Amino acid sequence: MKVGVVTFPGTLDDRDAARAVRFAGAQAISLWHGDEDLHGVDAVILPGGFSYGDYLRCGAISRFAPVMQTIIKRANEGMPLLGICNGFQVLCEAHLLPGALTRNHELHFLCRDQKISIENTTSAWTSSYTQGQEIVIPLKNGEGSFQCDDATLASLENEGRIIARYVGENPNGSRNLIAGITNARGNVVGLMPHPEHAIDTLTGPTADGLGFFTSLLHSMVNK
């Protein structure tokens, strides 16, 4: 199975994302922002970083990159798509996910190991976890506060589309402690903390993040 990892100008975490894909047992394919060809991949990851320098708004310019036009089309057809951190911001700007990520409420850039609970285990990226499972993975961002209107929040809650919530004190002011959400179909997931930085204890705080990548393999095999 081939998983594409997109590199925009300013992307940071593409190598770790590709390593996590290989660690889970799939083949990682590098995708370039300026190339609309997805080179036969079965799924795509938009990794973290500061694409286009976060100019204008985080993800606002990347969302119009050539590669995104094909990704948006394929995601709407059901292709699994995971956006991590800056990738989550791109997914919101592309309207593949509702809401927006805004400045952390205390204005600080956060970099810490964060406990989150997995709230939805039916998406393409979370089936390896158990409902309510608490995991610890790095959180590192300046604009991670998830905001949306009341009606959108109610539908996310009622439809079980909140993938993960922060445990303990709210780190960034996200509504309802939201750390990640999915679309109605469950193939598109946006996540603010970084599972790709926690796939083994040699290089990360835990190996808790690997489940996002093994989930994808299971969901593709069982499709």
Next chain:
Amino acid sequence: MAKIVVDVMLKPEILDPQGTAVGAALPRLGFTFAKSVRQGKRFEIEIDGEATAEQLAQVEKAAETLLANPVIENFTVRVEK
């Protein structure tokens, strides 16, 4: 040549931590007049000739597509004299 100005502000219900920080800094400097501060963005777009209704409609469309995120922001478009 005309100048078209697009002002972008976070919607009133969206938390503005930058504006709040500026609002907290003012009284420390002796400026005690501010009840609250909200921070926004301003785009100045120069065009050749006079701004026509059609051009303003295009700027409006661009503001909605790129300059502002309508999920969290409001914008206004005007011609600056």
